[in-house]
Amino acid sequence: MTDEAFGAFRDELIDSGLVIDAGAEGLYGRSFDYERIVSGIMGLTTRTGADEGATTVHFPPVIPRWLLERTDYLKSFPDLTGSVHSFRGDDKMHARLLALVDAGDDWVEVLEPADVVLRPAACHPVYPLCTGGPLPAGGRRFEVHGWCFRHEPSRDPARMLAFRMHEFVYVGDPGGADGHSEVWVARGTEMYESLGLEIDVVVANDPFFGRAGKVLAANQRAEALKLEFVSPITSTESPTAIGSVNRHQDHFGSTFGIESADGAVAHSACFAVGVDRTALALLRRHGLDISSWPAAVQARLWP
Amino acid sequence: MTDEAFGAFRDELIDSGLVIDAGAEGLYGRSFDYERIVSGIMGLTTRTGADEGATTVHFPPVIPRWLLERTDYLKSFPDLTGSVHSFRGDDKMHARLLALVDAGDDWVEVLEPADVVLRPAACHPVYPLCTGGPLPAGGRRFEVHGWCFRHEPSRDPARMLAFRMHEFVYVGDPGGADGHSEVWVARGTEMYESLGLEIDVVVANDPFFGRAGKVLAANQRAEALKLEFVSPITSTESPTAIGSVNRHQDHFGSTFGIESADGAVAHSACFAVGVDRTALALLRRHGLDISSWPAAVQARLWP
Numbered sequence: 001m002t003d004e005a006f007g008a009f010r011d012e013l014i015d016s017g018l019v020i021d022a023g024a025e026g027l028y029g030r031s032f033d034y035e036r037i038v039s040g041i042m043g044l045t046t047r048t049g050a051d052e053g054a055t056t057v058h059f060p061p062v063i064p065r066w067l068l069e070r071t072d073y074l075k076s077f078p079d080l081t082g083s084v085h086s087f088r089g090d091d092k093m094h095a096r097l098l099a100l101v102d103a104g105d106d107w108v109e110v111l112e113p114a115d116v117v118l119r120p121a122a123c124h125p126v127y128p129l130c131t132g133g134p135l136p137a138g139g140r141r142f143e144v145h146g147w148c149f150r151h152e153p154s155r156d157p158a159r160m161l162a163f164r165m166h167e168f169v170y171v172g173d174p175g176g177a178d179g180h181s182e183v184w185v186a187r188g189t190e191m192y193e194s195l196g197l198e199i200d201v202v203v204a205n206d207p208f209f210g211r212a213g214k215v216l217a218a219n220q221r222a223e224a225l226k227l228e229f230v231s232p233i234t235s236t237e238s239p240t241a242i243g244s245v246n247r248h249q250d251h252f253g254s255t256f257g258i259e260s261a262d263g264a265v266a267h268s269a270c271f272a273v274g275v276d277r278t279a280l281a282l283l284r285r286h287g288l289d290i291s292s293w294p295a296a297v298q299a300r301l302w303p
Numbered sequence: 304m305t306d307e308a309f310g311a312f313r314d315e316l317i318d319s320g321l322v323i324d325a326g327a328e329g330l331y332g333r334s335f336d337y338e339r340i341v342s343g344i345m346g347l348t349t350r351t352g353a354d355e356g357a358t359t360v361h362f363p364p365v366i367p368r369w370l371l372e373r374t375d376y377l378k379s380f381p382d383l384t385g386s387v388h389s390f391r392g393d394d395k396m397h398a399r400l401l402a403l404v405d406a407g408d409d410w411v412e413v414l415e416p417a418d419v420v421l422r423p424a425a426c427h428p429v430y431p432l433c434t435g436g437p438l439p440a441g442g443r444r445f446e447v448h449g450w451c452f453r454h455e456p457s458r459d460p461a462r463m464l465a466f467r468m469h470e471f472v473y474v475g476d477p478g479g480a481d482g483h484s485e486v487w488v489a490r491g492t493e494m495y496e497s498l499g500l501e502i503d504v505v506v507a508n509d510p511f512f513g514r515a516g517k518v519l520a521a522n523q524r525a526e527a528l529k530l531e532f533v534s535p536i537t538s539t540e541s542p543t544a545i546g547s548v549n550r551h552q553d554h555f556g557s558t559f560g561i562e563s564a565d566g567a568v569a570h571s572a573c574f575a576v577g578v579d580r581t582a583l584a585l586l587r588r589h590g591l592d593i594s595s596w597p598a599a600v601q602a603r604l605w606p
Contacts, residue, residue, distance in 0.1 A: 020360065022428055024367040024418040029428060032359040056335040057323065060465030061364040061450050062385075062421075064327040074404055078390035078397055082365075083414055084421065085388055086454035087381035091513045094381055101377055106416070111386055113411045114454055115327040116464060118365075118387065125325055125332060147364050147450060151389040151417055161419060162363030210394045 009234045009284070010157040016288040025153035026161040033290055037279040040301025042145060042166050045273050048191045049168045054141040059125040061147040061162075062116040067124060070255055076208050076216065080150040082118030085111040118149035122165040123270050127252040130171045134259040135266060139172015141180075145275070157280060158233045158240045164275035170268060171252070173260040177267040181227075181245045184271035188229055188243055196297050197231045197242075197281055204228040204241065225249070231281040242277040246270050312537045312587070313460040319591040328456035329464035336593055340582040343604025345448060345469050348576050351494045352471045357444040362428040364450040364465075365419040370427060373558055379511050379519065383453040385421030388414040421452035425468040426573050430555040433474045433569065440564040442475015444483075448578070460583060461536045461543045467578035473571060474555070476563040480572040484530075484548045487574035491532055491546055499600050500534045500545075500584055507531040507544065528552070534584040545580040549573050 013019040020029030030038070062084060068074065074081065085108060087097060093110055100107035119125070126142045145166035152159055170180035185201060192199045204226045205217035220226055225247045230239035246269060252258065253266035260266045286293040316322040323332030333341070365387060371377065377384065388411060390400060396413055403410035422428070429445045448469035455462055473483035488504060495502045507529045508520035523529055528551075531544035549572060555561065556569035563569045589596040 020432070022362060022367065023370060023431060027363065027365065027367065027419060029432075030361040032361075035359075035361050056338075058333040058335075058338050059325060060330065060463075062330065062452065062465050064325065064330065067326060069404060074390075074410070075401055078392075078400055081389050081414075082417065083388045083411055084452075084454075085386045085411065086384050087377075089381075091515075094513050097381055098378055101372060107377070108386055108388065108416045111384075113409070114385065115456065116330060128326060129323070129332075149365065149387075151387075153418065160363075162365050210397050212394075 006154070006156040006234050010155060012288065013157055013280075013283070018283065018288060019157065024161070025155070026159060028157070028160060034279060037282060037290065037301065038164060038275055041273065041275050041278050041282075042164070043303075044191060044195075044300055045145075045166045045168075045275075046143065048187055049143060049271075052141050052143070052168060054143040054168060056143045057126065057129070059119065059122075059144065059146055061119055061149065063119045063125050065113065065115050065117050067128065068117045068120075071124060071252070072255070073120060076206065076213065077120065077150075078209055080120060080152060080207070082120075082149045082151055084114040084116050084118065086114045088112050119147070120150055121148055122146050122167045122272065123169045126169055127171065127256045127258065127268070130258045130266065131256055134261050134263055135172055137261040139170055139176045139260065139266070142169040142171075143167070144169060156234060158277050160276055163277070166273040166275050167270050169270045171258060171266050172268075173262065173264065174249075174267045177247055177249075177269040180269045180271070181247050184245050185227060188245065188271055188273075192229055192231065192243065192278070194300050195278075195282060196294060197278075197285055200230050200239065201227050202230055204244065231285075233277065233280050233284050240277055240281070241274065242281050243271070243273045246272065309457070309459040309537050313458060315591065316460055316583075316586070321586065321591060322460065327464070328458070329462060331460070331463060337582060340585060340593065340604065341467060341578055344576065344578050344581050344585075345467075346606075347494060347498075347603055348448075348469045348471075348578075349446065351490055352446060352574075355444050355446070355471060357446040357471060359446045360429065360432070362422065362425075362447065362449055364422055364452065366422045366428050368416065368418055368420050370431065371420045371423075374427060374555070375558070376423060379509065379516065380423065380453075381512055383423060383455060383510070385423075385452045385454055387417040387419050387421065389417045391415050422450070423453055424451055425449050425470045425575065426472045429472055430474065430559045430561065430571070433561045434559055437562040437564050437566055438475055438569060442473055442479045442563065442569070445472040445474075446470070447472060459537060461580050463579055466580070469576040469578050470573050472573040474561060474569050475571075476565065476567070477552075477570045480550055480552075480570040483572045483574070484550050487548050488530060491548065491574055491576075495532055495534065495546065495581070497603050498581075498585060499597060500581075500588055503533050503542065504530050505533055507547070534588075536580065536583050536587050543580055543584070544577065545584050546574070546576045549575065 258266035
């Protein structure tokens with residue numbers, strides 16, 4: 001995909017007023033109409049999983065630093081991390097901070113790390129809720145959505161620094177995790193297709209960092225642990241992932257000491273909708289004038 | 304206010320399941336019921352300002368670093384800042400990062416500042432939208448809400464690290480800014496009182512940092528530039544600000560070069576609802592069992 005193709009759709013979105021250049025690469029404001037699409041997608045996602053009996057939980061855009069450290073995120077995706085730093089000095093140190101800012105120099109050297117980092121995926125804060133004894137038979141199910149951050153500045157409008165993710169998560173035994181994945185591959189496909197989107201479900205890998213990451217990516221693909229729902233946004237030849245189904249095996253179970261009902265290390269899996277990417281796929285598919293979208297699609301989004 | 308009083312209400316909220324300890328001081332998850340209150344408050348706020356003809360815009364929880372630098376935020380509130388840092392190194396630097404993490408050492412030294420910082424107030428990204436020529440006669444009005452961050456870890460449940468703010472903003476001439484403030488003092492009071500909250504409107508100041516901050520705070524109070532809607536949350540003697548009306552004079556106008564219709568430096572003002580604090584004030588006032596809240600209050604929140 002070329003920068004020109006990214007740029008063309010990005011310009012169209014910004015010219016239409018649906019998306020606003022917020023002044024940093026990959027950072028966008030959203031219009032009222034764009035957010036109507038977002039609300040529609042999130043409502044449809046909730047209705048699609050309404051029979052799961054999931055516990056709905058909401059978390060802020062930041063998570064504890066220890067959570068990121070424990071999940072191997074720094075090993076796998078250091079480049080996507082958003083570490084939060086603040087100022088804890090006195091008046092003298094403050095004078096130094098302001099002198100650096102005035103000189104146009106790098107002022108962050110006087111900051112110290114805060115106890116939080118930006119949340120890379122909606123589901124991360126859910127797993128620590130599952131500790132403290134074996135899970136009930138059948139495991140636990142969560143619905144969770146909210147703002148996520150990945151540091152990958154890009155001209156591609158589908159690669160936003162900050163975006164919404166909406167997930168249905170299962171934590172329990174291996175069979176339950178596999179079942180959750182199977183169910184949501186089917187449900188996700190049906191949900192996206194009901195919006196008129198052309199969808200392929202493909203084996204994929206996370207963007208693991210560096211040389212060691214190549215091995216991790218190959219293993220993930222070999223076991224088909226990650227399936228992506230891809231649909232054209234900036235390109236028909238290279239469609240974009242607008243959702244995924246992920247089997248984590250015992251990654252989170254062993255990391256946080258989660259026990260399934262029979263006392264074994266818990267497995268987990270999630271279905272994740274990339275809400276902003278799904279909005280962009282809809283705008284690409286049906287056009288930038290929402291009022292002209294097919295009635296059936298509008299009825300699905302805004303019943 | 305004592306730590307014990309904070310702790311008592313915090314424990315009640317967590318025991319009820321409405322609020323979840325997210326693993327860092329000042330960081331909380333929210334239940335489905337808690338978020339119903341939030342949605343109700345935001346819907347009521349929108350309806351209260353529906354006749355403003357405001358442009359609704361949405362922005363992510365992060366803003367460009369240059370925006371924070373230009374707004375004097377580092378001068379006034381360095382301690383509340385959330386600067387975002389990421390990893391931009393190679394495999395060798397990555398090995399060093401992981402060695403630091405494994406040793407339990409401070410690993411942030413290998414990070415570099417990203418182009419973004421956490422958003423301290425909902426309205427900050429709005430002002431750069433007003434540049435590029437004089438504003439229309441009558442100025443511009445915006446409705447904006449979303450996640451904000453202030454680094455002030457505390458046991459006080461009303462002092463969250465990450466919280467929602469919902470604002471109506473005016474940018475235009477000085478008379479329009481004063482008018483916006485007057486209208487919203489009245490509307491805000493009526494809105495909060497319609498929810499059964501006991502409200503006082505008081506002259507207040509922002510928590511300006513350090514020695515120089517004392518002068519800024521005194522000036523702000525002397526001119527009554529900030530009025531807060533206060534209501535009991537953890538204490539009846541020291542009620543908490545759950546909303547505010549702020550006259551910025553030409554602070555943002557001169558910072559960003561915004562011109563009013565007659566070519567003068569624009570003035571601005573905003574009405575801001577602390578959405579999470581308003582939710583807590585309602586829980587304090589009407590109890591933790593939402594279904595037992597007065598019918599009139601429920602009708603206002605969920606018409």
